[in-house]
Amino acid sequence: MEKVREIVEKFKLDFEDAIHFFLSQKIGELISNDRDMQRIGARF
Structure with a gap:
């Protein structure tokens, strides 16, 4: 969950979008x- 929180803060995403990104x-x-x-x- 710490990684998702970092994504929220870094990219200014909401929680759901941050989870999808992660x-x-x-x-x-x-x-x-x-x-x-x-x-x-x-390739990805």
Whole structure:
């Protein structure tokens, strides 16, 4: 929750938008770090 709070303060987002932003970053990291996705050339 601390990361979401930092996003709220940094980007002046409401809580719901900050959660969506945080989760989309995490999903992007998972995709970027996944070997199968790297093999097919997925970029996020």
